Amino acid sequence: MWPLLGVGLVLAGLALRLNPLLVVVAGALATGVLAGKSFLAVIAALGHAYNGARFISVAFLVLPVVGLLERAGLQFRAQALVERLRAPSLAAILVGYLALRQLSAALGLLSIGGQANMVRPLIAPMAEAAQAAGSGRPPDEATRTSIRAYAASVDNVGAFFGEDIFVAVGSVLLIQAVLAGQGLSVQPLRVALWAIPTAIFAFVVHAVRLAVLGRRLAAAGR
Amino acid sequence: MIGLPFAYAAAGLVFTVIAVSAAFDRSNRKRWNNAAFWALLAASFLFGDAMGDLGNGIAVLALAVIGGVLGLGRGRQGVSDEEERRVRARRLGDALFAPILAISVATFAGSLFLPHLRAGGRPLVDPAQVTVVSLTLGVMVALGLAVVLTRPPPLAIAHEGQRLMDSVGAAAILPQILAALGAVFAVSGVGAAVARVAGAVAPLDNRWAVIAVFCLGMALFTFVMGNAFAAFPVMAAGLGAPVIVRRFGGDPAIMGALGMLAGYCGTLTTPMAAHNIIPTALLELPPGAVIRAQAPTAVIVFCANLAIMAALVFRY
Numbered sequence: 001m002w003p004l005l006g007v008g009l010v011l012a013g014l015a016l017r018l019n020p021l022l023v024v025v026a027g028a029l030a031t032g033v034l035a036g037k038s039f040l041a042v043i044a045a046l047g048h049a050y051n052g053a054r055f056i057s058v059a060f061l062v063l064p065v066v067g068l069l070e071r072a073g074l075q076f077r078a079q080a081l082v083e084r085l086r087a088p089s090l091a092a093i094l095v096g097y098l099a100l101r102q103l104s105a106a107l108g109l110l111s112i113g114g115q116a117n118m119v120r121p122l123i124a125p126m127a128e129a130a131q132a133a134g135s136g137r138p139p140d141e142a143t144r145t146s147i148r149a150y151a152a153s154v155d156n157v158g159a160f161f162g163e164d165i166f167v168a169v170g171s172v173l174l175i176q177a178v179l180a181g182q183g184l185s186v187q188p189l190r191v192a193l194w195a196i197p198t199a200i201f202a203f204v205v206h207a208v209r210l211a212v213l214g215r216r217l218a219a220a221g222r
Numbered sequence: 223m224i225g226l227p228f229a230y231a232a233a234g235l236v237f238t239v240i241a242v243s244a245a246f247d248r249s250n251r252k253r254w255n256n257a258a259f260w261a262l263l264a265a266s267f268l269f270g271d272a273m274g275d276l277g278n279g280i281a282v283l284a285l286a287v288i289g290g291v292l293g294l295g296r297g298r299q300g301v302s303d304e305e306e307r308r309v310r311a312r313r314l315g316d317a318l319f320a321p322i323l324a325i326s327v328a329t330f331a332g333s334l335f336l337p338h339l340r341a342g343g344r345p346l347v348d349p350a351q352v353t354v355v356s357l358t359l360g361v362m363v364a365l366g367l368a369v370v371l372t373r374p375p376p377l378a379i380a381h382e383g384q385r386l387m388d389s390v391g392a393a394a395i396l397p398q399i400l401a402a403l404g405a406v407f408a409v410s411g412v413g414a415a416v417a418r419v420a421g422a423v424a425p426l427d428n429r430w431a432v433i434a435v436f437c438l439g440m441a442l443f444t445f446v447m448g449n450a451f452a453a454f455p456v457m458a459a460g461l462g463a464p465v466i467v468r469r470f471g472g473d474p475a476i477m478g479a480l481g482m483l484a485g486y487c488g489t490l491t492t493p494m495a496a497h498n499i500i501p502t503a504l505l506e507l508p509p510g511a512v513i514r515a516q517a518p519t520a521v522i523v524f525c526a527n528l529a530i531m532a533a534l535v536f537r538y
Contacts, residue, residue: 003410004419007446010403014493017509021392022290024399025282028406035410040276042406047279049405051270055226055354056398056496057263058233060387065321065364067382071302072372073311077318080311111329111353115501121322124505149511152501153490156512157519159497160486164479171451175478178455182463190475194534198483198527205526206519 006031079129091214105162161202164195225348234267243384250297289392300381321364332356397496417460441488448494450485480531490520
């Protein structure tokens, strides 16, 4: 049971809003030591796993491209695009991207969307422009914050509840492999199939919430 | 065979350029901290396998000290004038969208076609890493397009990358270190302890209670680990396979699919997940903003998902 104390330390540190980087590294060291490992062995285990997880940070490769395009005014082109589309509403843009993200993820095209290559350069500026066009003036800071937070949420909800419908994706194969390890054989196709009802429900719930957000901001903007 | 080392070399090069650019950013009074932080990432991508486990572990400690104690700063280097950006945007028009779309198109096309390329009877690209290789190639194509289109001064490429990396700050490395934390949890026996607790808490003679504890356990353990993939093996071995499937005759595919989705509801609400950390940093949002936007959806979908599992798992 001792290692659970390390988990508790991490949660307590984050709840106290201590620096997350320090909390996580200290939590890892504490958990390993509580489990009876030597200090150096825990550092080595942490380093080994860190080195094996580098693929996570490869996503930052995109940033110089995004930066160059922002320097060239991408944000203003996104605004112009929204105006040319005869000013779609904030909700229309976000629900449209939710549908696109979820459908493409369900077809296995998880890498088409993403926070770095779609939300920051395109979706968030378009959503802000739609809000500005609707209310006739640029959104204030609090409104911008909630628009951008919802833009990020759309990418996550769409990806999570889309990817499980695709047969050859990591999560379905992981479920199959774990259950095989427990002596249970399942067809990947059936795992993917049974993810559909929840996926549809998640789309409806988030789309309704985006519509509510659009109405709330429109009412506040008047 | 082209695989992860190719993508890591590209990322190492980008972080090297960013580190050098950060070192020259005189408007940032903590520029040496930023430079050291990005240089450690560059070293990890370029020489990580040669650094040894202990070397990498010490690099993690150094990142935590630089990022968590000394702190990174932000300068004005690379921040461009809004009016200039407006003028450029008018001149360049919709062509500006091309590089961004090129990343998606090239990644997609690469995932489709690269697996079929062969060299000397062996696949040219590592089949397991096709997506990462395609993304790297896509970024190269997009960078080329962006340079041709916008004709920036050469230093602007470095400055822009550094500007965005500095705006993300030390949070950039958190997802990768959280993944390492998950691995330390695993070798320290956290999973086994959680499975014991879940087994002790669940009233094992009531099938509905077992389903509820299984789904709640998936969401809570995912909340702690930041990743449903770490929670599923634990909960499936603790409750899913032995109790829901073996004792009560539930369908393993439904248990697996809906159990994983219950975990995703946990991902939407946890500050431990890369999916919430990266957009918070990239969009320059206050902590918790992304989670607050997602939490109501997560709670409602969790309840519906639990009801769907209860309705279906013993029927098929």
